[in-house]
Amino acid sequence: MSRQGLALLTERGIKPEVVEYLKTPLSEPELRALLRKLGLKPGEILRTGEDVYKEKYKGKTLTDEQCLKALVEDPIIMERPIVVKGERAVVGRPPERVLDIVD
Numbered sequence: 001m002s003r004q005g006l007a008l009l010t011e012r013g014i015k016p017e018v019v020e021y022l023k024t025p026l027s028e029p030e031l032r033a034l035l036r037k038l039g040l041k042p043g044e045i046l047r048t049g050e051d052v053y054k055e056k057y058k059g060k061t062l063t064d065e066q067c068l069k070a071l072v073e074d075p076i077i078m079e080r081p082i083v084v085k086g087e088r089a090v091v092g093r094p095p096e097r098v099l100d101i102v103d
Helices: 003-011 028-038 051-056 064-073 095-102
Strands: 082-085 088-091
Touching: 003 095, 028 064, 028 082, 028 088, 082 095, 088 095
Parallel strands: none
Antiparallel strands: 082 088
């Protein structure tokens, strides 16, 4: 989680569980569940500025399934932070967006 997003939550007395998905990547079913909570398609959470994205995927037209597989294979290309509360989730960019899910 970004330092700014984390600060916004802790200022409100919220202590989030931080999932370090680069150390423990999400499985395909976990990623599908997260996308449902976000209400987004896999391509909408790709970080296209990451070197891995540029090296492996830039210039390619990827289907939703291909984007999903890319996110599972290379989790560094997933947008972050993502905050989950119950059945809702939000991408915390800009950091103030984390408040959308907790207020």
